[in-house]
Amino acid sequence: MAEDRVTTAIPIPLEPLQTLVSAIHFATDKHRQQRRKDADETPYINHPLSLLHLLVTEGSVTDPATLCAAVLHDTIEDTETTEAELYHHFGQEIASVVMEVSDDKNLPKTEQKRLQIEHAPHISERAKLVKLADKICNLRDLLTTPPVDWPSERKLAYFHWASEVVDGIRGAHPKLEELFDGLMAEVG
Ligand code: NDP
Ligand code: ZN
Numbered sequence: 001m002a003e004d005r006v007t008t009a010i011p012i013p014l015e016p017l018q019t020l021v022s023a024i025h026f027a028t029d030k031h032r033q034q035r036r037k038d039a040d041e042t043p044y045i046n047h048p049l050s051l052l053h054l055l056v057t058e059g060s061v062t063d064p065a066t067l068c069a070a071v072l073h074d075t076i077e078d079t080e081t082t083e084a085e086l087y088h089h090f091g092q093e094i095a096s097v098v099m100e101v102s103d104d105k106n107l108p109k110t111e112q113k114r115l116q117i118e119h120a121p122h123i124s125e126r127a128k129l130v131k132l133a134d135k136i137c138n139l140r141d142l143l144t145t146p147p148v149d150w151p152s153e154r155k156l157a158y159f160h161w162a163s164e165v166v167d168g169i170r171g172a173h174p175k176l177e178e179l180f181d182g183l184m185a186e187v188g
Contacts, residue, residue: 016064019064019068019090019094020064020067020068020071022089022090023067023068023071023072023090023094024049024052024071026072026075026089026090027045027048027071027072027074027075028045030075030079030080030081031043031044031045031048031074031075031078031079032045034078034079036141036145037146037147037148037150038141038145038146038147038148039145039148040145042145044074044078047074047137047141048070048071048072048073048074049071050137050140051070051071051073051130051133051134051137052067052070052071054133054136054137054176055067055070055129055133058175058176058179059129059133059173059175059176060175061129061173063126065093065094065097065126066097066126066129066130068090068094069094069097069098069101069126069127069130070129070130070133070134072086072090072094072098073098073101073102073130073134075098076098076099076102077102077103077105083095083098083099086098086099096124097124097126097127097130100123100124100127101123101127101130101131101134103115103116113161116131116165117161117164117165117168119168120165120166120168120169121168121169123169125172128169128172128173129172129173129176131165131166131169132166132169132172132173132176132177132180133176135162135165135166135180136176136179136180136183138158138162139159139162139180139183139184140183142155142158142159143183143186143187155187156187159183159184159187162180163180163184166180
C-alpha cells in the first residue's frame with residue numbers, strides 16, 4: 001500500500017531539509033520580481049534552482065550548507081538582501097559562503113570580474129562548489145537561452161572569463177570541472 005511505502009521510506013533528516021526548503025522559500029520571495037536576460041524572460045529563481053539541481057543530481061553534493069548557499073547565491077548581489085538577514089535566517093556558516101560568492105557591487109564591473117579570478121583560488125571549498133555550479137549553469141544558459149542582445153563575441157568573452165575563474169578552483173570537484181570543460185569545448 002502507498003501508505004506503507006511512505007512510512008517505511010528512509011526519511012530525509014528534518015533539520016537540513018527545513019533549512020533547505022526555507023532557503024528556497026526565501027530566495028523565491030527575494031527574486032520574485034526578477035527575470036533572467038533571455039528572450040522568454042525566464043523567472044530568476046529558475047537559475048538558483050538550476051545550481052541546486054546540478055549540484056545534487058550531477059555532482060552528488062549532499063552538504064546542506066553548500067546546497068543552501070547555492071540557492072541563496074544571488075540574493076546579496078541581485079536583491080536588497082543583507083548579510084545580517086542571511087545570518088539571522090540561516091546562520092553564520094551559510095551566510096559566509098553566500099558572501100564569499102558575492103561581488104562588491106560598488107566596484108566597477110571590470111574590477112569585479114578581475115577580482116573573481118584573483119579570489120577564486122582562496123575561497124572555501126563550499127564557495128568553490130557554488131561558484132563552479134554558477135559558471136556551469138550560466139554557460140548552459142548562454143548556449144541554450146542566451147541574453148537577447150548579446151552578440152557572439154560577448155558570449156565568447158564570457159566563456160573565456162568563466163574559464164579563468166574556474167582554472168583557479170580546479171580540484172574542487174573533478175566531475176563538475178569535466179562538465180565545465182565539455183561546455184568550453186562546444187565553443188572551441
Ligand atoms: P554581465 O555580468 O552584465 O551579465 C552576465 C551575467 O548575467 C551572468 O553572469 C549571469 O549572472 C546573468 N544572466 C542573466 N541571464 C542570463 C542568461 N540568460 N544567460 C547567461 N547569464 C545570464 O555580462 P558581462 O560579464 O559580459 O559584462 C560585464 C561588463 O562589461 C558589463 O558592465 C557590460 O556592460 C560590459 N560589456 C561587456 C562586453 C563584452 O563583450 N564582454 C560588451 C559590452 C559591455 P548571475 O549568475 O549573477 O545571474
Ligand atoms: Zn548566479
